[in-house]
Amino acid sequence: MHARALLALPLILAVTALTPSGSAANAGVAALQVGLRAHGLYVGPIDGLDGPGTAKAIRRLQKRAHIAVDGVVGPQTRRALGRFARHRLGSRRLEIGKAGWDVASLQFRLAEHGFPSGAFDGIFGPHIDGALRRFQGWAGLKEDGVAGPATLQALRAPPATIPLPLAWPLTAPVLGDRFGPRGVSWHAGIDLPAPLGTPVYSARSGEVVWAGWRDGGWGFLVIVAHGRGERSMYAHLSRIDVRVGVWIGQGVRVGLIGATGDATGPHLHFEVRIRGASVDPLRALP
Ligand SMILES: [Zn+2]
Structure with a gap:
């Protein structure tokens, strides 16, 4: 079990695809950021973007763990994140009580699909449970609060789109924070x-x-x-x-x-x- 899990670890960041919306944000990177943050190594946004702040935090983690400081998230680097990074998304069913990398990935994907659940923390509590059930209802799945294969499959589909054009709600709109x-x-x-x-x-x-x-x-x-x-x-x-x-x-x-x-x-x-x-x-x- 342990050996198999380790075999699945390399290149995890490289193989995770772009989000369905086509943005550069990546749920795997978001999960990594949550883990780095939990270890006090990263204070930047949980945005799923593989930017300089994230790269710096990876190097700090590697330095602290006395492993090669190459900025590459391989098995050793993941192991340096401890229990948090043990489970890849899809390797187990997720429900209340679970925590870690896969939960943070799930949380980010739910948000991308329009079902955010407060701060990205990678801890499956009532906030994720509620968002997951609402997503399951939206996707026509059983609303059981358990993220198994059917839910993960539904999260691979593109998010909702707005069927008809809208008018700006202000006559002279200035855009502040985006979606x-x-x-x-x-x-x-x-x-x-x-x-x-x-x-x-x-x-x-x-x-x-x-x-x-x-x-x-x-x-x-x-x-x-x-x-x-x-x-x-x-x-x-x-x-x-x-x-x-x-x-x-x-x-x-x-x-x-x-x-x-x-x-x-x-x-x-x-x-x-x-x-x-x-x-x-x-x-x-x-
Ligand atoms: Zn707002």
Whole structure:
């Protein structure tokens, strides 16, 4: 068992393919970053990008473990990460209680598919369990919270896409944080900084299904359902101009820019979900 596991270790980073979305982020690199971070060797973002910060941390690990300092993640380097790096994704079923490299890989892939689970920590707790079950429901799988072959297969399929184009929710949008890795977690929408009180418009016609305060950092939030399981979300508003149950057209004012909820300054957090999966709104904006 142990020998087999070691044979599977070399070139793990080289063989893991690009993500389905075509971005350069790699779940294996993300898992490595989580491991390096847990060992106090890496303080950069968990972004799955094989950049200079990650390379430096690998060399520090190698130096500390008294092995060849070549920056290559081979068997010895993985062993230097201890128990964390023991299991490659797919080598065992993952569920609550498991931890390590494979759990961190799973967590990153779930986020890429629109089901983020808080900070990337590689520890399978309730946060990953919830995200996994939502993904399984989205993918038409049994929602059992166990990541086995069927779930991993479904994670190899491309993430959701937005079926129809959207309009910008602001007349003069300035792009802040994008959709994707941010710090040690995943940013599930885009941030559009704007002065307090700037009008916010519906990105497409639909029915208002939420208009009010929402816990969890959203602040004053409007959600519009557009059909086909698509929803757009407008967070941190200072004022809300629509009511639940009302049908609105594209470009209708839903509220004003604010900084309510978890917001360091006035901005719109704009998020789009397809049947529960958050997707990159920029792919559907002109
Ligand atoms: Zn945001």
